[in-house]
Amino acid sequence: MAEQQINRRNNRRIEFNGETMTLSQWADKTGIGYSALENRLKHWPIDRALTEPVRKQANNRQRY
Numbered sequence: 001m002a003e004q005q006i007n008r009r010n011n012r013r014i015e016f017n018g019e020t021m022t023l024s025q026w027a028d029k030t031g032i033g034y035s036a037l038e039n040r041l042k043h044w045p046i047d048r049a050l051t052e053p054v055r056k057q058a059n060n061r062q063r064y
Helices: 002-006 023-030 034-043 046-051
Strands: 013-016 019-022
Touching: 002 023, 013 023, 013 046, 019 023, 023 034, 023 046, 034 046
Parallel strands: none
Antiparallel strands: 013 019
């Protein structure tokens, strides 16, 4: 089933370092969330979007 999803026409295929994969596959390979990677690709060059590590966000909730 997963392979059938990869073969859909409307998948976004991205080539980087001679490797072509879908956005979902790149997200799995890099450990970057799908939506985060999608947003990065809208604003950043491909090489930066796929290689820059994810910053951890501080937990700003107060505990009582």
